Amino acid sequence: MGGNRAVVYVRPGEVEVRDTSYPELILRDGPGVNPLNVGRKCNHGVILKVVTTNICGSDQHMVRGRTTAPSGLVLGHEITGEVVETGSDVEFIKKGDLVSVPFNIACGRCPSCRRQDTHICEHVNPDRPGSAYGYVDMGGWVGGQSEYVMVPYADFQLLKFPDKDQAMDKILDLTMLSDIFPTGYHGAVSAGVKTGSAVYVAGAGPVGLAAAHSAQLLGASVVVVGDLIEERLAQARSFGCETINLREHDDLGEQLEEILGVPEVDCAIDAVGFEASGHGENAGEAPATVLNSVMDITRAGGRLGIPGLYVTGDPGSKDDDAKEGTLKIRFGLGFAKAHTFVTGQTPVMCYHRDLMKAILSGRAQIAKAVNATLISLDKAPEGYKRFDGGASKKFVIDPHRLVRS
Structure with missing residues (x-):
């Protein structure tokens, strides 16, 4: 199996791109992973080839040293990607699908998820309700500012774009659906x-x-x-x-x-x-x-x-x-x-399908509103510095250079 590269928090004010392990359909031990989640099998998950992944202000709080984030934490919870592998329990999501990943990790089975409160799922974080990729104290699910990432509960969570070519034409807008x-x-x-x-x-x-x-x-x-x-x-x-x-x-x-x-x-x-x-x-x-x-x-x-x-x-x-x-x-x-x-995290799944339709119809112009700015994975550390300095840009990382500029 191939390797992987990811944006990693090092210490306050510093991130770097490092070689990391290729994701598996199991949650391994690593920086920030809750010990009670180590070894958790995810046959309900998929492996994504990341098409776009964005730098968020929430990431910036960690990078500034304003949280208890451990060194080595892979960052990133705003993920859009192509499915390259599916777990044995995945029925409806297929290899080759282009999908948006809600930043909330949600099982679809607990009372909160059944109430559409996917931001406070009760099964994904042993410490408290609610979880996210690449974020401190959120269960330790590996972040998506990377080339490849594992996403659990794929059938429930993932928003599949109906037409891949149309989606790639509007990818700078659609990448904003994750968060x-x-x-x-x-x-x-x-x-x-x-x-x-x-x-x-x-x-x-x-x-x-x-x-x-x-x-x-x-x-x-x-x-x-x-x-x-x-x-x-x-x-x-x-x-x-x-x-x-x-x-x-x-x-x-x-x-x-x-x-x-x-x-x-x-x-x-x-x-x-x-x-x-x-x-x-x-x-x-x-x-x-x-x-x-x-x-x-x-x-x-x-x-x-x-x-x-x-x-x-x-x-x-x-x-x-x-x-x-x-x-x-x-x-x-x-x-x-x-x-x-x-208050509280956003239950992304309550909104993302309707907002996708608003984007595809041309009604919503979110990339223009937030000044979406494309960068390579290697430029991510520079993007963090510019964002921290007040640049009015939403930095979108393109790890595989798949986005047509």
Whole structure:
């Protein structure tokens, strides 16, 4: 059997491409693999030749040293690939199929999966509900920023593209179905975006841009995006969003009033998460800033969609409470305004088929919205550095140079 190459976390601020073992239909011991998962047989799985795999902001949290990720962890949970081997229990997915892989690993059998809560599957992570590829404390399923990867529960999870040639023509859009597009869309749905809504999106990284585009698809009358980086705000403006530079303005409500005529919105989306910064020219990290600010500017009775990542432990934080996942949130304000909060990982399978159809019809232009940028596997370390530096790009890795540019 051939070899494999993958993007591996080395230490804070450093990733590299290493030779790794070719995947098998069994979960072997390795960095980050839960000991209780070692030896787990996956005859229900497939081996994929990775066509595209994306760098995610969640990966960046690990690379910055803001989690307990071990050295040697293979990164990557946004995977699109071609099936090259199927397990003996796989019935409907066939060799040669081109498929999108939800970042949530889900068995399809447990009570959560039967409720379509595939983001909190009860069978794939021995420590707690929910699992993902290449992510710390998520059961140790090997990541997909690689040439080949094993995907379990293939019949249940995989989204097969109906026409391979059509899919390859739109692959930079379709690669977003594994995580970022459903995650942004979930944020907008959770926030209750509907026809005519005025929406605020905190963060103009790829998830924030995906949430903004999703809000437009759902009928928002205006989408306002706030961020600290002007390059990212320019990307939001490129597809019709209003923007606020929070480095230059520390009064969010005042800026919203200039745009909307009132200092509040119908609903808001937190696409930043636990590494949030304060507002203003000299502001530093302040992890509760976004949650408190969106409560402040969302109308009474409004909803807050929170796809931004929050963690149970942040060893790299300068705030002692935040190191244990505790934030100083003005919950009383949210209570007084009768806000609804929706948190947690996105149940990708609730959305990915409909979003695929929106892409194939031309209705959704997600690659354009997030500025999808193709790179080779060897350029992944450089992509991580550029992304960490604030580049307004969604880096898409093409391990086998299969994508027509």
